Amino acid sequence: MLVRLLREHLRPYTAFIVVLLVLQLASTIASLFLPSLNGRIIDEGVALGQTRPILELGAIMLGVSLLQISVTIAATFLGSRTAASVGRDVRARIFDRVASFSAQEVGRFGPPTLISRSTNDITQVQTVLFMGLTLMVTVPIMMVGGIVMALREDVGLSWLMAVAVPLLALVVGLIIRRMVPQFTVMQESIDWVNRILREQITGIRVVRAFVREDHERARFAEANTQYTGTALAVGKLMAMVFPLVMVIFNASTVAVLWFGAHRIEDGEMQIGALTAFMSYLIFVLMSVMMATFMATMIPRAAVSAGRIVEVLDTSTSVLPPESPEQIPPGRASVEFRDVTFTYPGADVPVLQDVSFTARPGQTTAVIGSTGSGKSTLLSLIPRLYDVTQGAVLVGGVDVRSAGLEEVWSRMGLVPQKPYLFTGTVAENLRYGDQDATQEQLWDALRIAQAADFVAQMPEGLDSPIAQGGGNVSGGQRQRLAIARALVRRPAVYLFDDSFSALDLTTDARLRAALEPETADATVIVVAQRVSTIIGADQIVVLEDGRVVGIGTHEDLLGDCTTYQEIVQSQAVAEVAG
Numbered sequence: 001m002l003v004r005l006l007r008e009h010l011r012p013y014t015a016f017i018v019v020l021l022v023l024q025l026a027s028t029i030a031s032l033f034l035p036s037l038n039g040r041i042i043d044e045g046v047a048l049g050q051t052r053p054i055l056e057l058g059a060i061m062l063g064v065s066l067l068q069i070s071v072t073i074a075a076t077f078l079g080s081r082t083a084a085s086v087g088r089d090v091r092a093r094i095f096d097r098v099a100s101f102s103a104q105e106v107g108r109f110g111p112p113t114l115i116s117r118s119t120n121d122i123t124q125v126q127t128v129l130f131m132g133l134t135l136m137v138t139v140p141i142m143m144v145g146g147i148v149m150a151l152r153e154d155v156g157l158s159w160l161m162a163v164a165v166p167l168l169a170l171v172v173g174l175i176i177r178r179m180v181p182q183f184t185v186m187q188e189s190i191d192w193v194n195r196i197l198r199e200q201i202t203g204i205r206v207v208r209a210f211v212r213e214d215h216e217r218a219r220f221a222e223a224n225t226q227y228t229g230t231a232l233a234v235g236k237l238m239a240m241v242f243p244l245v246m247v248i249f250n251a252s253t254v255a256v257l258w259f260g261a262h263r264i265e266d267g268e269m270q271i272g273a274l275t276a277f278m279s280y281l282i283f284v285l286m287s288v289m290m291a292t293f294m295a296t297m298i299p300r301a302a303v304s305a306g307r308i309v310e311v312l313d314t315s316t317s318v319l320p321p322e323s324p325e326q327i328p329p330g331r332a333s334v335e336f337r338d339v340t341f342t343y344p345g346a347d348v349p350v351l352q353d354v355s356f357t358a359r360p361g362q363t364t365a366v367i368g369s370t371g372s373g374k375s376t377l378l379s380l381i382p383r384l385y386d387v388t389q390g391a392v393l394v395g396g397v398d399v400r401s402a403g404l405e406e407v408w409s410r411m412g413l414v415p416q417k418p419y420l421f422t423g424t425v426a427e428n429l430r431y432g433d434q435d436a437t438q439e440q441l442w443d444a445l446r447i448a449q450a451a452d453f454v455a456q457m458p459e460g461l462d463s464p465i466a467q468g469g470g471n472v473s474g475g476q477r478q479r480l481a482i483a484r485a486l487v488r489r490p491a492v493y494l495f496d497d498s499f500s501a502l503d504l505t506t507d508a509r510l511r512a513a514l515e516p517e518t519a520d521a522t523v524i525v526v527a528q529r530v531s532t533i534i535g536a537d538q539i540v541v542l543e544d545g546r547v548v549g550i551g552t553h554e555d556l557l558g559d560c561t562t563y564q565e566i567v568q569s570q571a572v573a574e575v576a577g
């Protein structure tokens with residue numbers, strides 16, 4: 001998955017990568033030359049007391065070092081730029097993909113994991129890519145070049161290389177093998193801590209109201225302790241790596257000095273060659289270490305790449321038609337034709353054989369006990385889900401045959417849990433229509449019975465709205481969401497239990513103000529309260545996903561037992577209240 005993801009996203013940066021590889025090649029070759037030059041300065045200059053070779057070779061060394069430094073800087077810059085660009089591209093693709101998802105796909109993944117996949121997982125891949133781009137050439141050339149150059153200096157000491165390199169690879173490899181499973185546990189622990197934290201922050205009022213703070217604190221402490229424990233275990237292993245590596249490095253240096261000194265004594269080697277050999281040995285050991293570290297990061301990044309590709313490979317179940325049909329402009333009826341709907345993975349349909357027509361200029365109400373399928377019914381109209389059987393028609397056109405944008409642009413949806421975005425009141429209202437004037441915004445607010453409280457806000461229309469609408473009350477949020485739908489002036493209004501958080505008087509005033517505004521539109525209202533829908537032109541009564549009655553309030557009182565029961569239960573509740 002990692003290879004596939006990178007192959008797909010690195011293609012636009014091929015030229016960068018070629019330049020980067022050339023730069024790295026130059027940098028590594030330059031690095032490999034330095035110890036040899038240093039050795040020659042010692043042997044040809046210092047040992048013989050000659051200043052000229054020292055100056056000449058010193059100047060070459062300086063030049064090579066400057067070249068090496070500049071190409072390394074350029075290579076690192078290019079590497080980090082390419083990795084950051086790939087990260088940006090993958091993030092953008094995930095965003096586009098998630099934006100195309102229907103409620104079904106969002107529900108399948110869940111918002112938290114979609115967020116962590118587009119942040120944390122991409123960072124993992126980006127880090128490995130950066131390391132790969134900067135080490136890909138350096139490590140193998142350094143390793144092979146280091147061995148070749150060391151052998152060129154002295155073949156007699158090569159057995160030291162044959163011992164030190166595998167020993168280091170073995171030691172680091174063993175420690176890292178123990179670390180990798182801990183990394184997985186650590187990732188899970190972070191998820192756990194995040195999950196509890198998120199729940200506590202969003203549910204803080206419930207936690208306080210039910211005096212569950214101690215319980216929640218204990219729950220968090222448990223997750224926090226596991227995370228800390230894992231981090232400590234990883235830390236201990238990390239702490240072992242450095243001293244062990246240093247022991248191997250130092251022991252190798254001592255061995256080189258010891259055996260090299262004997263060879264110098266026997267006249268088989270020169271001091272400069274010994275220094276160069278030592279440097280090459282360190283080069284090789286360093287590259288082995290880097291390669292091993294890289295090898296540990298790849299499995300983590302591969303898991304992340306798998307999670308990213310899973311999102312990118314998921315197609316929306318709500319597909320746009322190949323040649324969209326046009327919904328006739330102007331007024332548009334909404335027709336349910338023998339609609340059956342089953343949620344993905346569920347055995348039983350939530351809606352069965354639902355048929356009715358909501359006409360322009362009329363208000364159609366949908367009522368039923370909780371869980372009877374009212375919200376589901378509404379969600380089929382703007383294609384948040386597609387019907388399992390039957391069809392939903394808007395303006396006589398099956399919503400699956402019309403363009404998605406066109407279907408959405410004809411609807412003004414006020415969801416059961418309205419969501420407001422971070423920004424100002426005006427910005428939120430203009431979600432309905434970007435070009436709406438201040439006048440139009442105030443009109444919509446007046447109809448939605450929201451003008452008074454917006455006028456009282458310190459900055460009126462420019463007052464800030466917190467994420468999700470956290471700084472306004474539930475009822476105010478509902479009214480702002482209604483105003484947002486009104487600003488759009490759609491052909492079809494869908495109100496999903498949108499009046500439930502309003503007191504009876506505001507509810508009545510709002511409905512009265514809405515009536516002239518929505519006179520030409522098709523209005524579908526889902527409601528729990530009979531008083532909200534009593535004047536509707538048509539009431540559809542749902543029970544367990546089936547239509548058990550259609551008619552006006554009076555008709556249904558006469559012939560629909562379920563409706564009579566609902567009316568009766570609410571009357572009893574009112575009397576009791």
Ligand SMILES: Nc1ncnc2c1ncn2[C@@H]1O[C@H](COP(=O)(O)OP(=O)(O)OP(=O)(O)O)[C@@H](O)[C@H]1O
Binds near residue numbers: 343368371375376
């Ligand atoms: N995303 C989902 N996946 C699976 N089942 C779901 C999903 N959403 C709702 N359901 C189920 O579908 C049924 C109908 O739910 P729906 O929200 O449409 O009812 P409702 O009549 O609007 O209820 P309420 O008045 O409480 O809002 C319920 O039994 C619910 O458990």
